[in-house]
Structures are given as C-alpha cells and as structure tokens.
Amino acid sequence: MLPEIWQGTDAGGLLVIQDSASYSGRHLLKSFINAALTREEDIHVIGFDVSEDELRNGLKESTTQRLHFHNAFTDPLGWTDHPAFTVRQFNLEEITHLVKQTSHAKAATLVIDSLSWILRHVSPSIVCKTLQQLKKGGAVRTIIGLLHADMHQRGTVGSVCHLATSVITVVPGINGDEAVAKITKRSKSGKVMQDEEIFTIKEDLTIIVQSKSSQTGLKHPHTEEQEADPAANLTFNLRLSDTEREAKEKLALPFVFSKEKKTALLHSGLGSGRILYEPDANDDYDQEDPDDDLDV
Amino acid sequence: MAAPVESVTKHPAERSPFTTTSFQKKTRSKLISIPGTRPSVQNGQLLVSTGVTSLDFLLGGGLAVGTVLLIEEDRYDSYSRMILKYFLAEGVVCRHELFVGAAQDNPDDILQELPSPILDDVAIHKPAEQPQLSREPQDSLDAMKIAWRYQHLPKVQSALASSSRFGHYYDVSKMMEAEIRQAAKCHRFYLPEHPTQSSTTRSPVLESYSALLKSLQEVIHKEGFAVAASMSKSRNILRIGLHSLGSALWGDDLSCHDNPAHCHSLTTFLYGLRALLRSSLAVAVVTVPSYLIQDRALMGSITRLCDNAIALESFKGSERETNPLYKDYHGLLHVRQVPHLNCLASQLPDHKDLAFKLKRKQFTIERLHLPPDLSETVSRVSRGELAGGAAVAAACGSVTSGNKHLDF
Numbered sequence: 001m002l003p004e005i006w007q008g009t010d011a012g013g014l015l016v017i018q019d020s021a022s023y024s025g026r027h028l029l030k031s032f033i034n035a036a037l038t039r040e041e042d043i044h045v046i047g048f049d050v051s052e053d054e055l056r057n058g059l060k061e062s063t064t065q066r067l068h069f070h071n072a073f074t075d076p077l078g079w080t081d082h083p084a085f086t087v088r089q090f091n092l093e094e095i096t097h098l099v100k101q102t103s104h105a106k107a108a109t110l111v112i113d114s115l116s117w118i119l120r121h122v123s124p125s126i127v128c129k130t131l132q133q134l135k136k137g138g139a140v141r142t143i144i145g146l147l148h149a150d151m152h153q154r155g156t157v158g159s160v161c162h163l164a165t166s167v168i169t170v171v172p173g174i175n176g177d178e179a180v181a182k183i184t185k186r187s188k189s190g191k192v193m194q195d196e197e198i199f200t201i202k203e204d205l206t207i208i209v210q211s212k213s214s215q216t217g218l219k220h221p222h223t224e225e226q227e228a229d230p231a232a233n234l235t236f237n238l239r240l241s242d243t244e245r246e247a248k249e250k251l252a253l254p255f256v257f258s259k260e261k262k263t264a265l266l267h268s269g270l271g272s273g274r275i276l277y278e279p280d281a282n283d284d285y286d287q288e289d290p291d292d293d294l295d296v
Numbered sequence: 297m298a299a300p301v302e303s304v305t306k307h308p309a310e311r312s313p314f315t316t317t318s319f320q321k322k323t324r325s326k327l328i329s330i331p332g333t334r335p336s337v338q339n340g341q342l343l344v345s346t347g348v349t350s351l352d353f354l355l356g357g358g359l360a361v362g363t364v365l366l367i368e369e370d371r372y373d374s375y376s377r378m379i380l381k382y383f384l385a386e387g388v389v390c391r392h393e394l395f396v397g398a399a400q401d402n403p404d405d406i407l408q409e410l411p412s413p414i415l416d417d418v419a420i421h422k423p424a425e426q427p428q429l430s431r432e433p434q435d436s437l438d439a440m441k442i443a444w445r446y447q448h449l450p451k452v453q454s455a456l457a458s459s460s461r462f463g464h465y466y467d468v469s470k471m472m473e474a475e476i477r478q479a480a481k482c483h484r485f486y487l488p489e490h491p492t493q494s495s496t497t498r499s500p501v502l503e504s505y506s507a508l509l510k511s512l513q514e515v516i517h518k519e520g521f522a523v524a525a526s527m528s529k530s531r532n533i534l535r536i537g538l539h540s541l542g543s544a545l546w547g548d549d550l551s552c553h554d555n556p557a558h559c560h561s562l563t564t565f566l567y568g569l570r571a572l573l574r575s576s577l578a579v580a581v582v583t584v585p586s587y588l589i590q591d592r593a594l595m596g597s598i599t600r601l602c603d604n605a606i607a608l609e610s611f612k613g614s615e616r617e618t619n620p621l622y623k624d625y626h627g628l629l630h631v632r633q634v635p636h637l638n639c640l641a642s643q644l645p646d647h648k649d650l651a652f653k654l655k656r657k658q659f660t661i662e663r664l665h666l667p668p669d670l671s672e673t674v675s676r677v678s679r680g681e682l683a684g685g686a687a688v689a690a691a692c693g694s695v696t697s698g699n700k701h702l703d704f
Binding site for chain 2: 123124129132155156162192194262
C-alpha cells in the first residue's frame with residue numbers, strides 16, 4: 001500500500017506519519033514531497049522542526065518553485081516583533097489565507113512538519129478541530145503531518161490518528177537502512193485496510209518496498225460472503241447441461257394436478273380459512289365481576 | 297392516563313386490517329401503547345428495540361424508555377457506528393422521532409448511511425383484488441410450479457406499513473431509501489454550526505456539552521416528549537443518538553490527556569442527560585471512544601452514570617486477528633453494565649464471553665465457544681487402563697504417558 005500513497009493515487013484527507021526517536025519519519029516525508037513535486041502539485045510546507053535549507057536539501061532543483069515554505073522554524077512562538085509564522089496562526093482562516101495567496105488554480109497539499117510542535121503549545125482539542133476543518137474545507141486537498149509519537153501522551157496521539165484517513169507508523173527494521181511501515185487506511189465506505197511493509201529510501205528519495213511482511217488486513221464486513229460452489233471438485237458430475245435441464249422441466253411430477261384441477265382448487269380456496277364470529281352475550285365474561293355469569 | 301380501550305363489540309368492518317381474527321381482548325390496561333414499544337416481561341418497563349435483536353436479548357428484552365445506552369467504541373469506530381445506525385434505522389421503521397448529535401460528521405451524512413430494512417411478507421387480504429384473479433389464471437398458474445397453492449396470496453408489501461413486530465432486520469449493503477427516511481422526523485445537532493464562545497465563568501460543563509443539553513431540552517419540551525405533557529395528541533418516542541462524545545472534536549480533552557482539565561464535563565453532561573431522560577419518553581445511545589481515555593477511574597464513573605453499557609473490541613489490527621479461535625467473529629463484546637430500574641437486582645447475562653459478527657443481514661452476538669480439543673493427549677481413560685494404571689503409577693513415580701490409547 002505504500003507505493004499507492006507515495007504515488008498519490010488516493011489523495012485527499014489527512015495522512016499522519018508517526019515516528020519515534022529510533023527512526024525519523026522525515027525521510028519518508030521528504031520522499032512524499034518529492035513525489036508530489038514531480039507530479040507538479042503545489043506544496044505548502046509549514047516547517048517547525050527543521051530549517052528551510054535542510055528541508056530543501058535533496059529535493060530536485062527543477063521542481064522546487066512549487067514548494068512554498070512557510071518559515072516557522074526561526075520564531076514559532078512569536079518572541080520577536082515580526083514572526084514569520086507562529087503556532088497561534090495554525091487555524092483555518094490563516095492557513096486558507098496562506099494557501100490562497102500562492103496557489104490559485106488547483107487545490108494544494110499542506111505538509112506540517114511537525115504536528116508535535118503545535119501539539120505542545122496548543123491544546124489538542126483545538127488542533128484536532130483545525131485539522132478536521134482543514135480536511136472538510138476546500139482550500140487544501142491533502143494534509144500530511146509528521147507526528148512524533150513518543151513526545152505525547154497516548155491519548156493525544158490516538159485522538160489525532162483517529163481523525164486521520166491514513167496513518168503510517170515507521171519503526172526501524174532489522175537491517176541498517178531498512179524500516180518497517182505499518183499502514184492503516186480508512187476508506188470512505190468505512191473499510192479499514194492494514195498493511196505492513198519493509199522499505200528503504202534511496203538517495204534520490206524514491207521508496208523501494210522490499211517485501212510485505214505478515215498480514216494484509218481483512219476487509220470491512222460490508223463485502224458479501226463468498227459462497228463456495230459445492231458442485232466443484234467432485235469425482236461425479238452434479239451439474240446439468242441445457243438439454244438435461246429442459247428435459248427435467250418437462251417431466252411430469254407424480255402428484256401434480258392438471259391445470260383445471262388446480263384452478264378449481266385455487267378459486268375455492270380463497271376465504272375458506274376465515275372465522276366468522278359474532279360476539280355472544282354469554283361470552284362477555286368479566287374477570288373482575290364474580291356475579292357476571294349469574295343468571296339473575 | 298388511560299388509553300382508549302377496545303371493546304369486544306366492535307363492528308367487524310372497522311377492525312384493523314392486520315388482525316386475521318375478530319377476537320379482541322377486553323382490557324382495562326392503563327399502559328400507553330406507542331408503536332415500536334412493548335412492556336418488559338421482567339419489570340413492566342416500556343421497552344424499545346435497539347435495532348439489533350441479539351443486543352435486545354442481551355439487555356433484557358430491549359432498551360427501557362428513559363435510559364441511556366453507552367457503547368464504548370472499537371478502535372476504528374466501525375462497529376459502534378454501525379450499531380448507532382441500526383438504532384436510528386429502527387427509529388425510522390417504527391416511526392419514532394430522531395435526534396442525532398455529532399461533532400465529527402454531519403448528522404445528515406450519518407442519516408444517509410442508514411441500512412435498509414428487510415420487510416417481510418405481510419399477508420394483507422385485499423378483497424378488491426378478487427375479481428381480477430379470475431381473468432388471468434394462466435399467468436398466475438405458471439408462476440409457481442410446486443407451491444401453486446400459495447400463488448394467490450398477496451406478494452411482499454413494499455410500502456412501509458407500521459409493522460407490529462418488535463425487532464427488525466436490516467440489510468447492511470443497501471442504504472435506506474430516501475422516501476422512508478424522509479418520512480421520519482429528525483432533529484440535528486452538528487457542533488461546528490453552534491459556535492461557542494469561551495465563557496469567563498468556570499462551569500463544570502463545557503460549552504459544547506451545555507449547548508447539546510440545551511438543544512435536547514428544547515426538542516423534548518417543544519415536541520411534547522416530556523411525560524408530564526398533556527395527553528391530547530398521540531405519544532411518540534424520541535431516539536437520541538450521540539456520536540463520539542468525549543473525543544477531541546467536542547472540545548473535550550478527556551481523550552487527549554492523562555489528567556484532563558475538564559475531567560468532570562462529560563460526567564456532568566451524562567448526569568444531566570439521564571435526569572432529562574427520566575422525565576421524558578426518550579432513549580439515548582451514546583458512543584464514547586474509551587480506548588483513548590487513559591484514566592480508568594474516570595471511565596468507570598462514566599460507565600456508572602449510564603444505565604446500560606457495552607464495550608466493543610474489534611479484532612482488526614490486533615494480534616487476535618490471526619488467532620484461529622476468533623476466525624469466525626469480528627470482535628468481542630463486553631457487557632459492562634446492565635440496568636436495575638426500580639428494582640434491587642438486575643438481570644445479568646448468563647454468558648460473559650460474547651463475540652459479535654457483522655453479517656450482511658444481521659448483527660449477531662454469540663457466546664464465544666472454544667473449539668473442542670482433539671489432540672492426542674486428551675485424556676480418554678478406559679476402565680481397563682484405570683485398574684492397571686493405578687498399580688503402575690503407584691510403583692513408579694515418573695511414567696512417561698507414551699501411547700495410552702489402544703492401537704487398532
């Protein structure tokens with residue numbers, strides 16, 4: 001499933017990349033940015049964790065004019081007089097304004113590096129509300145957020161991931177440059193698909209998926225149950241050919257009546273099961289009044 | 297508060313088309329009869345179906361009117377949402393009024409996704425059709441070859457007549473048709489449409505919850521669901537479905553922090569909700585993402601504040617998914633609390649190990665059975681071995697079991 005997300009075939013919604021101190025998810029994030037730039041999409045990056053130079057390092061030079069970097073690295077909390085982008089500005093109006101300034105034609109992709117920075121200074125419920133509004137609004141098409149799972153309480157990480165359409169959790173793999181990605185994707189119909197893949201990221205920021213490890217996740221029970229054909233794989237033949245079927249239908253069954261008898265039975269059969277009851281005076285037996293049945 | 301009593305001497309032509317006999321019980325009951333409800337056999341409370349017949353059975357026949365059912369969500373909120381949709385769909389089929397409150401999805405979207413009911417054949421005798429039948433015997437006779445005696449019985453009635461059955465079945469793969477859905481009256485509460493200003497006074501309830509409670513109170517009083525309201529018009533039940541209370545989108549940090557600042561807001565809301573429901577003809581189903589709530593004591597008090605509580609644990613994503621024990625099921629169901637309304641002890645379910653499975657036409661909840669142990673080491677001691685074995689075991693201490701079974 002990782003190649004599909006990387007190629008952006010199922011874009012839209014919120015993608016959260018969860019990483020930890022043992023393996024940084026920024027490489028994966030940069031490869032997603034690179035792939036999106038190659039597809040000529042507009043990308044807005046709100047960078048808290050790393051500076052602009054570090055993020056642009058490794059991306060292809062020709063495509064970087066579509067990458068709009070909003071500098072939140074130098075002064076995220078607004079300590080100086082003219083901060084470029086602060087944590088307080090992470091709300092629907094400001095981001096829509098930012099995105100509309102540069103990309104007019106098509107919907108852009110918003111990359112947040114990282115969500116952890118915002119979650120440390122703004123209450124998680126407000127962050128979740130903003131993410132939900134961004135997801136529903138039309139300004140950005142896809143939101144990709146990097147979340148350092150070991151920096152927050154489990155409930156916070158869980159709440160943010162609950163909103164996400166796809167969650168990719170990266171952990172280091174067994175070999176040096178390999179990593180394991182656990183992907184959970186929720187589709188619109190409610191299906192939840194899970195996958196676990198081993199991948200490496202090359203120098204030019206392309207992803208090589210080594211293998212799929214373990215389960216591929218069951219589909220949501222909305223799909224119908226498949227029925228096995230009981231007539232298959234038998235040593236004798238249980239199926240009918242067309243001529244055989246015709247002959248079977250022509251066969252007169254032993255206790256079948258002729259048409260006339262059937263109609264006669266059918267027409268008299270209507271209404272024979274009714275009970276016609278006229279309430280009788282004797283039947284008015286009142287349980288509570290013991291003298292009701294006295295013939296006085 | 298007497299309902300009109302049906303007398304035995306009613307004219308046969310006026311009898312309701314659904315009864316096939318003209319016997320009518322002469323009752324002097326003072327119970328209000330609302331379609332879609334029935335009195336409980338245990339304590340006489342008025343019960344409402346949850347939409348899932350197996351869940352009704354677990355809760356002792358149904359949900360009592362005036363109570364709250366808490367559903368602890370499963371990890372991806374798929375099955376709890378399904379049960380909420382069953383509950384609302386049951387309300388549409390029984391002609392009850394609905395109230396949907398949500399912060400994440402628009403209530404209209406939830407109402408669009410309701411499963412379509414499976415309507416069975418309701419045999420209605422239509423005397424007007426009789427002359428037509430004699431005109432076309434050929435077509436009708438060719439219709440059924442073996443069961444020809446049943447040909448002239450009326451076909452499936454597709455119009456949604458008020459069925460007198462208590463629980464219904466739904467087909468999950470189809471959506472409920474728009475005309476059936478629009479026939480039911482729905483009230484909505486979508487949190488983003490109610491902008492809340494942060495108040496300066498510290499109230500124990502969050503603004504979002506107090507707005508929801510106020511909206512509920514308004515609906516109950518205006519539409520006449522309060523028990524104390526006048527009996528002039530016919531009574532109906534209000535079904536309240538609240539999605540994902542306690543999640544971050546309601547403004548609550550209960551699920552975000554281990555020591556939440558608003559730790560009492562959800563509990564205060566539930567207390568107010570229960571008080572409101574006890575004095576009205578309404579039922580509520582509330583889903584809470586309990587796997588995000590880290591404080592177990594708080595989760596315990598939330599459970600105690602609701603009358604019924606069940607928890608869903610789906611196997612998806614956990615290591616149990618590949619466990620052969622659980623291959624037939626989609627998850628486990630834990631009953632956390634059963635209500636004891638107006639009585640000292642409650643009716644506990646017999647079995648504690650329950651598993652659920654969502655099939656296309658039914659949401660089944662079954663007792664989890666362990667498969668039989670068919671390994672070689674299962675002790676099947678025969679009489680001959682007992683006599684001989686006792687002597688041998690007494691003689692030597694450690695005897696390897698070897699092959700105790702006879703070889704044929």
